[in-house]
Amino acid sequence: MKHNLQRETKATNYGSLSLDKIQEGVSAEAVSYAAGLLVEAIRNYESSALNAREEKLTLTEAQMIAANLIAKTSAQLDDPIMQQQLARVRKAIREVKP
Numbered sequence: 638m639k640h641n642l643q644r645e646t647k648a649t650n651y652g653s654l655s656l657d658k659i660q661e662g663v664s665a666e667a668v669s670y671a672a673g674l675l676v677e678a679i680r681n682y683e684s685s686a687l688n689a690r691e692e693k694l695t696l697t698e699a700q701m702i703a704a705n706l707i708a709k710t711s712a713q714l715d716d717p718i719m720q721q722q723l724a725r726v727r728k729a730i731r732e733v734k735p
Contacts, residue, residue: 675703 679699682689689699 672703672707675706676700679703679706 676696676699679702680689680694680696682694
């Protein structure tokens with residue numbers, strides 16, 4: 638299903654929120670959701686050397702590991718990585734636009 642979106646929309650008020658603020662909130666929610674997925678992946682991690690369930694990894698420990706992984710990845714950002722990711726994201730967005 639494709640949505641029929643106007644290309645050049647002005648900020649519209651929804652209650653006391655503008656469209657820009659709503660989009661910021663949706664973006665923050667998406668990032669939060671992705672972080673939650675990472676936490677669950679950590680809590681369910683299983684390899685031949687390590688099993689998170691056997692280690693009885695707590696939610697707090699998984700959240701701290703996720704935060705450390707995000708910080709480590711952030712510290713490794715550089716131009717080639719950003720260019721690659723920007724190209725991937727823009728391609729994905731173009732593919733879903735009508």
